[in-house]
Amino acid sequence: MAIATGASNGATAITDAKRRYQAGVLKYGQMGYWEPDYVPKDTDTVCLFRITPQEGVDPVEAAAAVAGESSTATWTVVWTDRLTACDSYRAKAFRLEPVPNGPGQFFAWVAYDIILFEEGSIANMTASLIGNVFSFKPLKAARLEDIRIPAAYVKTFKGPPTGLIVERERLDKFGRPLLGATTKPKLGLSGRNYGRVIYEGLKGGLDFMKDDENINSQPFMHWRDRFLYVMDAVNKASAATGEVKGSYLNVTAATMEDMYERAEFARQLGSVVVMIDLVIGWTAIQSMSNWARRNDMILHMHRAGHGTYTRQKNHGVSFRVIAKWLRLAGVDHLHAGTAVGKLEGDPLTVQGYYNVCRDSYTRRDLPRGIFFDQDWCDIRKVMPVASGGIHAGQMHQLLDLFGDDVVLQFGGGTIGHPAGIQAGAVANRVALEAMVKARNEGHNIRIEGAEILRKAARFCGPLQQALDTWGDITFNYTPTDASDFTPTAAVAR
Amino acid sequence: MMTNPVSKITQGQFSFLPELTDAEIALQIEYGLSRGYAWSIEYTDDPHPRNTFWEMFGMPMFDLKDAAGVLTEVRNCRKGFPQHYIRLIAFDGTRGVESIAMSFIVNRPASEPGFGLIRQEAAGRTIRYTVHGYATDRPEGERGIETS
Numbered sequence: 109m110a111i112a113t114g115a116s117n118g119a120t121a122i123t124d125a126k127r128r129y130q131a132g133v134l135k136y137g138q139m140g141y142w143e144p145d146y147v148p149k150d151t152d153t154v155c156l157f158r159i160t161p162q163e164g165v166d167p168v169e170a171a172a173a174v175a176g177e178s179s180t181a182t183w184t185v186v187w188t189d190r191l192t193a194c195d196s197y198r199a200k201a202f203r204l205e206p207v208p209n210g211p212g213q214f215f216a217w218v219a220y221d222i223i224l225f226e227e228g229s230i231a232n233m234t235a236s237l238i239g240n241v242f243s244f245k246p247l248k249a250a251r252l253e254d255i256r257i258p259a260a261y262v263k264t265f266k267g268p269p270t271g272l273i274v275e276r277e278r279l280d281k282f283g284r285p286l287l288g289a290t291t292k293p294k295l296g297l298s299g300r301n302y303g304r305v306i307y308e309g310l311k312g313g314l315d316f317m318k319d320d321e322n323i324n325s326q327p328f329m330h331w332r333d334r335f336l337y338v339m340d341a342v343n344k345a346s347a348a349t350g351e352v353k354g355s356y357l358n359v360t361a362a363t364m365e366d367m368y369e370r371a372e373f374a375r376q377l378g379s380v381v382v383m384i385d386l387v388i389g390w391t392a393i394q395s396m397s398n399w400a401r402r403n404d405m406i407l408h409m410h411r412a413g414h415g416t417y418t419r420q421k422n423h424g425v426s427f428r429v430i431a432k433w434l435r436l437a438g439v440d441h442l443h444a445g446t447a448v449g450k451l452e453g454d455p456l457t458v459q460g461y462y463n464v465c466r467d468s469y470t471r472r473d474l475p476r477g478i479f480f481d482q483d484w485c486d487i488r489k490v491m492p493v494a495s496g497g498i499h500a501g502q503m504h505q506l507l508d509l510f511g512d513d514v515v516l517q518f519g520g521g522t523i524g525h526p527a528g529i530q531a532g533a534v535a536n537r538v539a540l541e542a543m544v545k546a547r548n549e550g551h552n553i554r555i556e557g558a559e560i561l562r563k564a565a566r567f568c569g570p571l572q573q574a575l576d577t578w579g580d581i582t583f584n585y586t587p588t589d590a591s592d593f594t595p596t597a598a599v600a601r
Numbered sequence: 602m603m604t605n606p607v608s609k610i611t612q613g614q615f616s617f618l619p620e621l622t623d624a625e626i627a628l629q630i631e632y633g634l635s636r637g638y639a640w641s642i643e644y645t646d647d648p649h650p651r652n653t654f655w656e657m658f659g660m661p662m663f664d665l666k667d668a669a670g671v672l673t674e675v676r677n678c679r680k681g682f683p684q685h686y687i688r689l690i691a692f693d694g695t696r697g698v699e700s701i702a703m704s705f706i707v708n709r710p711a712s713e714p715g716f717g718l719i720r721q722e723a724a725g726r727t728i729r730y731t732v733h734g735y736a737t738d739r740p741e742g743e744r745g746i747e748t749s
Contacts, residue, residue: 185710272699280650283691283703312607313617343730347716348603350610361639378730468697486697488724490671500683518660537617545615567619 121411125190130301133184135456136172140195141181148219154256155237156479157216158207160249160422167204169361170247171216174197179224196221208592213422215253227264230437231390235511238425249423255432263485265405265436271488272466272513273442276408278380280351283316284544286355286514287536288316288356290495296320299329303337310345311524312533317341317383318495318517319358320386321412331370339377356441364392368399375403381441383408386430390437397438409439409491415451418487421589425592428477431464435490439513445492448505450497454587455509465490466513474593491515496549496601500539500571504557507543516540526577528557531570538568603715610648610713613688613705623672629661630689632667638691638702639663640671644682646744649716649734658682661692675707684710711734 119137121126128139147155151547155178173181179199180189203217225234238350240318276282291297292303304318319340325331338355346353358371360380367384374382382405384396393409400407409584417424427444434442444461445453460476466489470482490501492508495517506516518536525532542564553560607617615621621629623632631639643655658678665671671689678687684738687708690701712737720730736744 273698277700280612280653280704282701284707313611330725336728339730341726343732344718347649347718347732348605350603350648350650350716351612376727489657489697504642530606534617538612541617545618545621545625545629549628550632564618568617 119166119172127164128443129190131185131186135169136181137169137263137415138177138187139172139176139181140198141175141179142168142172143200143202146200146219148202149221151206151222151235151258151260152478153220153222153233153258155218155220155259156253156255157218158210158213158248158249158253158422159216160213162246162248165246165476167216168201171201171204171214171218173244173246174216174230174250175201175218175245178218178239179220180234194222199224205589210592212248221253222260222348225261227261227392228266229330230394234433239452240425250307251421251423252425252429252575253525254479255429256427257432257436259483259485261495261508262436262487265438265487266397266401267436267438267487268407268440268490269397269438270404270440272440273489275491276404278404279315279354282354283512284540285507285510286491286515287313287533287540288318288493288495288515289314289533289536290318290515290517290562291323292320292519292523294320295326296328297335299333299546301380302329302334306343306355306524307341308529309533310342310355311348312424313349313537314522314533315351315353316381316517317355318408318519319356319383321358321410322358322525324360331359332373334378335370335373335377337459338380342379352380354380354406356381358383358410359396360385360388364395367392367396371399371405372401376406376419379405381406381408381437383410384439385410385412386434387413390433393434393437393439400440405527406440407438408441408577411443419588426477426589427545428460428464431461431490432482434523435484435487440491442490443495446494446496446506447509448496448502449494449496453538457548457587457590459509460493462510462514465492475591477591489513493517495519499559499580500535500574501558502552503536503561505540507540507547508554509555512544520573521578524577525570527570528574532574534568535570535574538564538571539574540596553566603713608713609674609709610686610706610715612648612650613704615705620709621705621707623676624674626675626689627668627672629703629705630671633672633691633703634666634668636691636693636702638693638697640665641690641692642674642678642687643690644678644685644708646710646741647734647737648686649737650732653690655686657673658687683708686710 123138180197199220201218205215207213225365289309309317340445342353357374361367416425447453447455447458447459456476493515499521522532546560642658645655688706693702693705717733719731
């Protein structure tokens, strides 16, 4: 149901220039930020905001205010607008609908002309779209739900330095999800002990090991020590298995200079991958992406901090928008949720994030939270990472939900194995290969999954132990961020 | 014998499972064909992790849509190279992929000697690593002819 044009007082733009630019305060609608007849151009960016106006604030005026505050408006009329082709610079709210089953909330569609954003700069785009507007008093809350980025603007970005296709070619690993594990405990291991965990995991059958997001260069383990021991483990494991192996060396640091220094050392040691945290910010991310491109490096992105603004449904930025920006900014791996693990994520919503990472062309898909078609213009694909509270007993669910192009990371589910880290890795690799084989043979893994695992465990003791230890562990809590169009429950076993 | 948990090179999709039977291989081939992939066969006696270009056993079989036909080629390759590594590769020509979609080993030598790690100590505790395949210690013309 669309809100009728001009239904509310002050929603109509004043077209007489003399009246429009008289000093004083006008409603945003009167200033021209609400244009219900506007048809977005192919080159426009279109944002869908979920807005919760304060009591008594007209929703049309609130939508116009969002358009105004995320583009040219200030609180009062300024005559200097007339020195500009101000129609171009004004964002235009052009559609408003009540949120289904969301009393007091509205979806507002806002279009932005391509002249508003500097080419190839996520920092610039975000400064407009999620700048002042999110603190604007007449709104109780606002959330950027989704964004349509025009092809013309997409092509100003270089995107992932490697992309999942080339990553597979470099690693010589095809036709199955990749396997990883985060080294645990997160904090306190010395470089020597840390390298031991890496070696055991990789030799046991994992493709990747990973630094945690908060492992940088603390007193217990300085970064050079970590890099040296880790790379010894990686190379030893590669020789022991005949496979290319990697470990995400986290180069997150206080300054760009520090990050470049750490990344350069990782390169010298022959690492295939480096890692950064989302908290380093858009500018640093794009700089590291350029560095990775110059140095043939896979760039792993840990989304540390995103939950502070993505999780609550009424306010912030949806992770699908963050994922779109990160694909443009240029990362190769992105943590995008597990649906079945310990961290927030409605299954369909999480699949929506994965699609944004991996599609060539993303179609509108409301149950998955995708509001817009998005042409990715052949920009490379991001490999999503499922990490956090998952174990071998969920292999059928994970493969069914996410397919082959994903890194499945079992941290506790590898290192916490009762027979040791190598055994934990073996359990995960056997479970994975058995499930892929069965799926390809035509088995319905959603239904037969548990049985396929039990069968594989007959020839693999470590898998049996893993199933005995974790087989019944689930994290079934109701997600806070599910689609407004299809109610979903957490995945049951 | 290699010391990893499965005592063999673990490249490919199914190295941690018991060796696939020909019937099982045929099912994987059918799966690939059903998705429009083209199968090809490659073999080598140098399974170094970064030896990308194994020898092609004929051209990729773009027009062969019959799993039994692909399997026949696998058997022919095994006859010619019983002591080599042989892998089946499925190619996906979709725009935006144009790469390998499946890859698994269908023949191994009776004995897999594995790899050594050569460390060259360099400045600042840095080490330069070389993964060395024992299989390639002998001249090319003398490899793969011993019987198991």
